[in-house]
Amino acid sequence: MATPVIMPKTGMTQETGTVIRWFYQEGDYVKKGEPLLEVMTDKVNMEIEAPASGVLKGIKAFPNDIVPVTQVIAYIVEPGEELVEEKVTPTPAMGEGVPVERREPTPVATTAAIAPETGKVKATPVARRLAREHGLDLTQITGQGPGGTITKDDVLKAMERAAAPPTAPPVREAKTIPLVGRRRIIAERMQQSVREAPHIALSIEVDMSAAEKARHDASYTALLVHVVARVLRKHPLLNSTLRGDQIVLLDDINIGVAVATDEGLIVPVIKRADTKLLADIDTELKELTKRARAGKLTLDDVTGGTFTITNLGMFDIPYFRAVINPPEAAILAVGAIIKRPVVIDDGIYIRPIMTLTVSADHRILDGVAVAKFLQELKAALERLA
Amino acid sequence: MREITYAEAIREALRQEMQRDPHVFLMGEDIGVYGGAFGVTLGLLEEFGPERVRDTPISEGVIAGAAAGAALTGMRPVAEIMFMDFTTLAMEQLVNQAAKTRYMFGGKAKVPMVLRTPAGSGTGAAAQHSQSLEAWFVHVPGLKVVMPSTPYDAKGLLISAIRDDNPVIFVEQKLLYRTKGPVPEEPYTVPLSVAEVKRAGRDVTIIATGVMVVRSLAAAAKLAQEGIEVEVVDPRTLKPYDAETITKSVIKTGRVLIVHEAYKTCGFGAEIAAMISEGPAFMYLNAPIRRLAGLDIPIPYNRTLEYHAVPQEENIITAVRELMAYK
Numbered sequence: 238m239a240t241p242v243i244m245p246k247t248g249m250t251q252e253t254g255t256v257i258r259w260f261y262q263e264g265d266y267v268k269k270g271e272p273l274l275e276v277m278t279d280k281v282n283m284e285i286e287a288p289a290s291g292v293l294k295g296i297k298a299f300p301n302d303i304v305p306v307t308q309v310i311a312y313i314v315e316p317g318e319e320l321v322e323e324k325v326t327p328t329p330a331m332g333e334g335v336p337v338e339r340r341e342p343t344p345v346a347t348t349a350a351i352a353p354e355t356g357k358v359k360a361t362p363v364a365r366r367l368a369r370e371h372g373l374d375l376t377q378i379t380g381q382g383p384g385g386t387i388t389k390d391d392v393l394k395a396m397e398r399a400a401a402p403p404t405a406p407p408v409r410e411a412k413t414i415p416l417v418g419r420r421r422i423i424a425e426r427m428q429q430s431v432r433e434a435p436h437i438a439l440s441i442e443v444d445m446s447a448a449e450k451a452r453h454d455a456s457y458t459a460l461l462v463h464v465v466a467r468v469l470r471k472h473p474l475l476n477s478t479l480r481g482d483q484i485v486l487l488d489d490i491n492i493g494v495a496v497a498t499d500e501g502l503i504v505p506v507i508k509r510a511d512t513k514l515l516a517d518i519d520t521e522l523k524e525l526t527k528r529a530r531a532g533k534l535t536l537d538d539v540t541g542g543t544f545t546i547t548n549l550g551m552f553d554i555p556y557f558r559a560v561i562n563p564p565e566a567a568i569l570a571v572g573a574i575i576k577r578p579v580v581i582d583d584g585i586y587i588r589p590i591m592t593l594t595v596s597a598d599h600r601i602l603d604g605v606a607v608a609k610f611l612q613e614l615k616a617a618l619e620r621l622a
Numbered sequence: 623m624r625e626i627t628y629a630e631a632i633r634e635a636l637r638q639e640m641q642r643d644p645h646v647f648l649m650g651e652d653i654g655v656y657g658g659a660f661g662v663t664l665g666l667l668e669e670f671g672p673e674r675v676r677d678t679p680i681s682e683g684v685i686a687g688a689a690a691g692a693a694l695t696g697m698r699p700v701a702e703i704m705f706m707d708f709t710t711l712a713m714e715q716l717v718n719q720a721a722k723t724r725y726m727f728g729g730k731a732k733v734p735m736v737l738r739t740p741a742g743s744g745t746g747a748a749a750q751h752s753q754s755l756e757a758w759f760v761h762v763p764g765l766k767v768v769m770p771s772t773p774y775d776a777k778g779l780l781i782s783a784i785r786d787d788n789p790v791i792f793v794e795q796k797l798l799y800r801t802k803g804p805v806p807e808e809p810y811t812v813p814l815s816v817a818e819v820k821r822a823g824r825d826v827t828i829i830a831t832g833v834m835v836v837r838s839l840a841a842a843a844k845l846a847q848e849g850i851e852v853e854v855v856d857p858r859t860l861k862p863y864d865a866e867t868i869t870k871s872v873i874k875t876g877r878v879l880i881v882h883e884a885y886k887t888c889g890f891g892a893e894i895a896a897m898i899s900e901g902p903a904f905m906y907l908n909a910p911i912r913r914l915a916g917l918d919i920p921i922p923y924n925r926t927l928e929y930h931a932v933p934q935e936e937n938i939i940t941a942v943r944e945l946m947a948y949k
Contacts, residue, residue: 361948362907363876382948389908390949
């Protein structure tokens with residue numbers, strides 16, 4: 238059993254502690270009760286004793302690191318034991334002003350489980366009263382409230398529209414498609430991405446002559462997953478996520494691939510793509526795509542992505558900019574491979590050219606970081622043998 | 623105006639009523655020599671003597687029963703039950719005797735007693751010393767239930783309760799005892815069954831009781847910075863409560879959040895939500911009525927769990943923001 242070492246909370250108002258130094262190194266044997274490290278808490282230095290005897294493993298906080306209280310900063314394991322990290326959620330500190338999720342008690346029969354009857358209009362009491370008083374048909378009003386509920390505001394706007402003389406013949410509607418299910422999720426997530434993440438987009442042209450030969454039977458998308466995953470290893474900022482005021486660099490490189498289905502876009506994930514062979518990625522991708530189109534993806538298939546690739550090359554789109562798939566830091570948009578004349582040395586050659594565009598979250602990284610990534614990706618693709 | 627604490631305001635009300643009316647006397651566990659478990663009655667034994675400030679045996683049934691009996695025979699007793707949790711032991715005397723007598727004697731007898739008791743969590747006192755059981759008493763015809771949230775209201779409501787001819791359960795919240803506020807030195811009354819709008823606003827009505835009034839006002843101040851104007855209504859008396867003030871506020875805002883520390887299931891908030899739904903304010907609602915209340919669990923001893931067992935300022939802020947999604 239690994240015993241966690243946590244940043245202690247020694248004062249009621251203390252929220253963080255700073256690591257000064259460790260008295261032992263990773264892998265050292267420590268004895269319970271002996272000083273293990275020194276930390277600074279509210280400007281007082283204090284020694285933290287080892288909470289158990291064993292081998293010090295998985296040190297996460299280093300000198301000068303500021304760590305929230307109760308967060309795990311290392312483990313003490315039995316000699317010979319491998320450290321299996323639990324997902325440790327830091328215990329929220331006590332006191333006022335700590336944002337916490339507070340779960341409401343669930344009544345025995347939960348009201349949330351009651352499915353809405355189809356054909357019934359969801360409207361608040363005041364919206365119903367206003368609609369009745371002004372002779373408006375609620376079925377003709379689109380609810381903008383939570384869950385599509387028609388609110389007072391919606392009815393007031395409908396009243397304004399009804400009152401305003403039509404300035405142009407109304408556009409005839411063929412049918413309305415409710416924004417529900419996957420369409421709604423896409424709408425919300427893309428809206429969130431555009432609202433929260435300032436996007437920068439950089440493009441680069443890649444000569445795909447070498448890649449065409451190197452891919453054998455594999456799809457271009459599979460090849461890109463394979464190469465991108467390896468290049469990402471050296472560019473951890475593009476494989477990161479913004480959590481509060483911290484940029485978290487992710488160890489796993491899980492590449493999501495955008496797949497178009499009748500119900501809309503879905504992004505199955507190739508887990509730890511940097512460790513997989515091209516042929517295996519190709520097989521896995523074909524399988525995932527098939528399942529995606531059949532609507533048979535599991536939750537596991539679509540979660541855990543750290544970077545996304547979206548390819549519209551098959552539709553002859555030369556290049557495009559994609560919206561980042563939150564909470565990821567960047568997305569690669571792949572255009573069609575088009576034969577184009579290029580100048581090499583002093584000659585003109587016809588080469589298959591593909592344009593790659595990365596959209597990245599400018600809060601996390603700057604243009605230069607994306608440029609360096611693209612430059613290395615281009616080199617890797619052109620070097621393939 | 624001079625500022626004193628909630629506990630001092632209650633002591634001042636007791637002292638001034640005892641000076642004014644020789645029929646008023648105090649009884650309870652450790653209220654004399656010790657000054658009460660929370661120091662509310664400190665110094666009163668010295669001032670009024672053991673005949674009028676009576677330390678009782680550890681028997682809540684006796685305290686409530688003797689108070690009811692003394693009230694029936696012309697006195698105006700103010701009894702203290704050291705923790706609201708212990709009112710379980712006084713239930714027979716309160717519910718079957720004190721609450722019924724006036725009715726059963728056709729109005730010819732009256733029971734002018736007050737039962738003061740500290741309630742609520744937040745002091746690390748665990749499951750048997752932290753409860754908020756006011757809804758039990760609100761349920762019983764014949765009892766009045768008062769729950770002040772400020773020192774000013776505590777003094778004025780206690781004086782009204784002592785002068786009232788019916789049994790009044792006066793719920794004091796432990797976390798409020800040390801809170802300060804302006805309180806006039808001279809005796810005054812705050813009428814029973816009159817709610818007060820503690821903060822005016824146009825967007826959301828919060829109906830809160832006891833310490834939740836304080837938390838709601840703090841939340842309202844923060845929400846105002848986002849442009850959300852919260853109206854905070856404090857019923858002050860839970861039985862019989864002031865439905866009119868609440869209804870008027872709800873008609874104005876169209877959004878309702880009810881906040882109390884007591885359990886959600888069949889809590890006082892359930893009554894308020896039902897009253898709004900049945901009444902004229904329903905047609906003005908623009909969002910589902912929302913309740914924030916204590917979780918349906920014994921209050922934990924662990925301070926972190928205790929903190930999360932009852933609504934806090936941040937929960938109120940989140941709930942208001944969610945209500946504001948209904949435009």
